[in-house]
Amino acid sequence: MPKPDTSRYRTTNWSSYNASLKRRGSLSIWFDPEMEWYAVRTGRRGHPETFSDSAIQI
Numbered sequence: 132m133p134k135p136d137t138s139r140y141r142t143t144n145w146s147s148y149n150a151s152l153k154r155r156g157s158l159s160i161w162f163d164p165e166m167e168w169y170a171v172r173t174g175r176r177g178h179p180e181t182f183s184d185s186a187i188q189i
Contacts, residue, residue: 166185
């Protein structure tokens with residue numbers, strides 16, 4: 132059974148295509164400046180954690 136031909140799309144309106152890519156890629160991130168970024172030392176043996184659980188969750 133032969134493979135179906137793949138569709139080839141040609142962009143004709145580059146200005147609207149680029150604008151749609153910019154809108155799709157926009158992302159807003161809000162950080163709480165009072166959040167604890169670094170983990171509190173536990174006093175246990177082993178490699179200490181570097182970042183807090185809330186920082187990792189972001």
